[in-house]
Amino acid sequence: MTPEQKLADLGLELPEVPAPVAAYVPAVRTGNLVYTSGQVPFAHGKLLMTGKLGAELTTEQGAEMAAVCALNALAALRSEVGDLSKVTRIVKVVVFVAGEPTFTDQPKVGNGASELLAQVFGEAGRHARSAVGVAALPLDAPVEVELIAEVA
Template sequence: MDKKQNTPLPLPPTPIPAGNYVPVRELGGVLYTAGHTSAVQNHLEYSGRIGEELTVEQGQRAAATAVLNCLASLAAHTGGLDRVGEIVSMTGYVSAGSNFTDHPLVMNGASEVLVSYFGERGRPVRAAVGVASLPDGAPVEISLIASRRDG
């Protein structure tokens, strides 16, 4: 991910839930997204575990796409990203080999996208959690908590 990038990447088409859940739930002005992977139109751009089949850089790109999918769902739910106030929290699950320890570096790919869209309002608290596997062999899954902007 290019750290000097100022222009946000375009949003992908709004993901369709792959199961019996909703992509966004809103309660009291707080927006919660379901976990989103880097699948675009039901096709994963990367598959495998970081540190084994995939590099950190590929993981960063997968994280960027996964968070773009979260943003596409938020935009569809709220009527546009201009109605999203702040990204409060991000939880990122990284499918990684047992000796892999750079989970936060992978999640930086998603954090950079959020900052490109929202500036400092997009810098969340976050967790980067290593897991043995994710749905369909996805390398990354991300969920967000955001606030709704007044007006």
């Protein structure tokens, strides 16, 4: 089963790649690695949620938004390589979490992205990860996700 078929089985489809909001491209390939730019939780051309974790948003909402970010990162990845069947491994995921100063559940928020990638790619979706708390993200997004993938 292809990654796109697994996404369909999950009731998901890859969105159009969100247009960059500054001077960058959605993904860059060098050799057999593809690096995506940070993706925020856009769907249908708008940011799904804004605000800080631990203040306006719950950890569960943050994890949901991280999954949306990961879906957008997969769309950027596919735009660079043509189809997700070329992915041999998700190597690294970085999750940025905008939270109030005492919020410390960044790893739980990051699980939203990590669990989606494991569902789509199986063992090849298991990756190294950093989940980092930040004071603010572009457009007041609660979460931003970037990834590095190895491709054939």
